[in-house]
Amino acid sequence: MFGLIARPWMVTLGSHLVNFALFFHLPINWALRPVFKYFCGGENIRLSDSTIEKLSQYSVRTVLDYSAEGQTGEAALDHTLKEVLATVAAGDGDPRHAFAVFKISGLSDNSLLEKVSACGAGNTDGGRGETASRCEIDCLSPDELLAWNRVRARVRAICEATAAAGGRVMIDAEETWLQEAIDGLAEEMMARFNADKAIVFTTVQMYRHDRLAYSEALINRAESSNYVVGLKMVRGAYMEKERERAKKLGLVDPIQKDKAASDRDFDAVVQLCLDRIEHAHLVCATHNEQSSRFLADEMARRGIKVDDPRVSFAQLLGMSDHISFNLAAEGHRVAKYVPYGPIRKAIPYLLRRAKENTSVGGQTSRELSLIRSELQRRSAL
Numbered sequence: 239m240f241g242l243i244a245r246p247w248m249v250t251l252g253s254h255l256v257n258f259a260l261f262f263h264l265p266i267n268w269a270l271r272p273v274f275k276y277f278c279g280g281e282n283i284r285l286s287d288s289t290i291e292k293l294s295q296y297s298v299r300t301v302l303d304y305s306a307e308g309q310t311g312e313a314a315l316d317h318t319l320k321e322v323l324a325t326v327a328a329g330d331g332d333p334r335h336a337f338a339v340f341k342i343s344g345l346s347d348n349s350l351l352e353k354v355s356a357c358g359a360g361n362t363d364g365g366r367g368e369t370a371s372r373c374e375i376d377c378l379s380p381d382e383l384l385a386w387n388r389v390r391a392r393v394r395a396i397c398e399a400t401a402a403a404g405g406r407v408m409i410d411a412e413e414t415w416l417q418e419a420i421d422g423l424a425e426e427m428m429a430r431f432n433a434d435k436a437i438v439f440t441t442v443q444m445y446r447h448d449r450l451a452y453s454e455a456l457i458n459r460a461e462s463s464n465y466v467v468g469l470k471m472v473r474g475a476y477m478e479k480e481r482e483r484a485k486k487l488g489l490v491d492p493i494q495k496d497k498a499a500s501d502r503d504f505d506a507v508v509q510l511c512l513d514r515i516e517h518a519h520l521v522c523a524t525h526n527e528q529s530s531r532f533l534a535d536e537m538a539r540r541g542i543k544v545d546d547p548r549v550s551f552a553q554l555l556g557m558s559d560h561i562s563f564n565l566a567a568e569g570h571r572v573a574k575y576v577p578y579g580p581i582r583k584a585i586p587y588l589l590r591r592a593k594e595n596t597s598v599g600g601q602t603s604r605e606l607s608l609i610r611s612e613l614q615r616r617s618a619l
Contacts, residue, residue: 239276240606253589267581273588277556278305279576283328286578289555290334293574297566299336301408301552302328305577305584310347312388318344319392321579323399330403336550336573337439337521338400338407342420346389353378354386355418390423397427401437408470408521411441414480414492425456429465436468436519436548443474444504447494453507461517470521470552471507473500501529508533512540515548523552525604530561534570544569560608 259266279286283302290300302325304318322340329335343351357377378386393409400407409424411417424440431437440456442449453469460467477493484491494500508529511518522533530551536542537549550571553562566572577587 239272240609256585256589270581270585270588274581274584277554277577277588278584279555279578281580282578283324286576289576293576294334296563297572298562299334299571299573301337301339301573301575302335303339303575303577304344305579305587315345315347315388315392319395322396326396326399326403326405326407329405335405336552336571338396338405339410339575340396340407341410341412342389342393342423343412343416345392346419347385348416350382350385350389351412351416351419353382354422355416355420358418390426393423393427394430397431397438401431406437406439406468408439408468409441411443411472411474413476414446415483421452425459428460428467429463432460432466432468433464434466436466439468439470439519439521441470441472441523442507443472443476444507445474445477445494445500446492447499447503448492450503450506450510454510457510457514457518461514466516467518468521469507469511469518470523471504472523473504473526501526504529505532508536512536512542512549515542519548521550521552525553525558525561527561530565534565534568545571547571557605 256266256270258264279289279300279302286302290302293300304321304325318340322338322344326338329338354374354377357374374383374386396407409420409427412420421440424438427438428436428440442453444450456469457467480493481491483489484493494503504524504526508520508522511520520533522530524530533549533551534544537544537546542549550573551562551565552573552575553559554575555577562572562574577584
């Protein structure tokens, strides 16, 4: 499978065929099932349990991820809320689970997120989330304001349920034109629920050149307001789309000038969180070996215990197992994202995984190289 998706032309052709089949409502589950089984836990939480149990045998915990995104219509948005709440309930009292997670695009129409972001709204009344901000009132129509309040209520319901269950929840990052609204909601929830420890985590995509400054400002705001930031760090998943849109609209490119700049800022935020760990708890969600080792070494240098609950590592199911299982064997807190959901709803997720870094230097090629090396090692025994 990795040999197939390592070929960019194959991924492009497959994506076009899948979208064609979806448009004409053709039956394609049979074609997607091998990829689905590799990257996803199952079509529902119950069917994902065997994956959860297998991971737990190696001290790797699970992040159940309902793989619907970009939903439209109140019924679909409420269904996503119900599913995310089910993942919170599944983790209640079950040590095999590390976090819940959700995308706000599963709880809000993208057009509404984009409008709220464009007018600079999203952050409300000092983090309590009880009333709309002046910006939101001025920017949104009465119907849009009602819809936005429903979005806020959904997000708050998830965070409240997580806090009641004694769990932790991560809010994923999305495209830049949606992200300001997401940042505002995430900060609102952290201020509300993270009084003594990080229950709610926001996500920063370090392929953006503004995220180092944003992370530092966020921690400063949390410290002055006396709450704890939960910060999940990723490099990002929308780079090509971001650059194409910026070029098409004549906007400033939000992406770092090169990978070295992204790596530099990633490590800088790791250092920042460790420097201020009383106010910044960290999830290092990366498939980069050097960044993972850097954090582990920094923890040792600073005398931070490997199982300190303020620091976790995370990778996707089916990717970078050599990072996940070796860190877990050392005693670190490690989790795997385990997406689940109906195959057709998981298609955007599966296509993104297939498209992710199909170049020679990309993740797929690294995975393929490691698998081939291990096969050669075993054949020589």
